[in-house]
Amino acid sequence: MWELTKSFRFEAAHALSGTTYGKRSEEIHGHSFRAEVTIRGRPDAATGMVLDLGILDGCIGEVRKALDHKLLNNVEGLGVPTLESLSRFIWDRVQHAGRVTKVSVYRDSCNESCSYFGPIPDIDCHSHRPGER
Incomplete structure (x- = not known):
C-alpha cells in the first residue's frame, strides 16, 4: 500500500470569537496556511501511479481558489474558520x-496543525467518482 501526498499553500484572514486569546483572536488577522492531501492505494499496473497527480492538482486548484486571499469568515460552507473546519472543508472538496x-x-x-481523517469511500483507488469501479 502506498500513500501519495500533495501540498499547497494559501494566505487567508479570519476572526475568531470566544477563544482564550481574546481580542487578539477576535480582530481580523491573517495566516499563511499549508495544506496536505493524502491519497492511499496501489499503483496501477499500466501507469505505475497510485493517482495521476494532475487529477488531484485540479481539485486542489479549486479549493485554493475558494480560500486564497479570502476572509475565511465569509467562505460559504466553511463555518467557523478554525483549523478543524478548514481540514474538513478541504476533505469534502477533494475526496472524489x-x-x-x-x-x-x-x-x-x-506551530499548529489539524488533520481530518474522514470515512474512506469504498472505491477503486484509480476511480474519479465514488462508487465507480
Missing part, C-alpha cells in the same frame, strides 16, 4: 479525486 485518507492544515508560524 481518489482514496483520500487524510487532509492536514498547518499554520507553521504558529
Whole structure:
C-alpha cells in the first residue's frame, strides 16, 4: 500500500470569537496556511501511479481558489474558520479525486496543525467518482 501526498499553500484572514486569546483572536488577522492531501492505494499496473497527480492538482486548484486571499469568515460552507473546519472543508472538496485518507492544515508560524481523517469511500483507488469501479 502506498500513500501519495500533495501540498499547497494559501494566505487567508479570519476572526475568531470566544477563544482564550481574546481580542487578539477576535480582530481580523491573517495566516499563511499549508495544506496536505493524502491519497492511499496501489499503483496501477499500466501507469505505475497510485493517482495521476494532475487529477488531484485540479481539485486542489479549486479549493485554493475558494480560500486564497479570502476572509475565511465569509467562505460559504466553511463555518467557523478554525483549523478543524478548514481540514474538513478541504476533505469534502477533494475526496472524489481518489482514496483520500487524510487532509492536514498547518499554520507553521504558529506551530499548529489539524488533520481530518474522514470515512474512506469504498472505491477503486484509480476511480474519479465514488462508487465507480
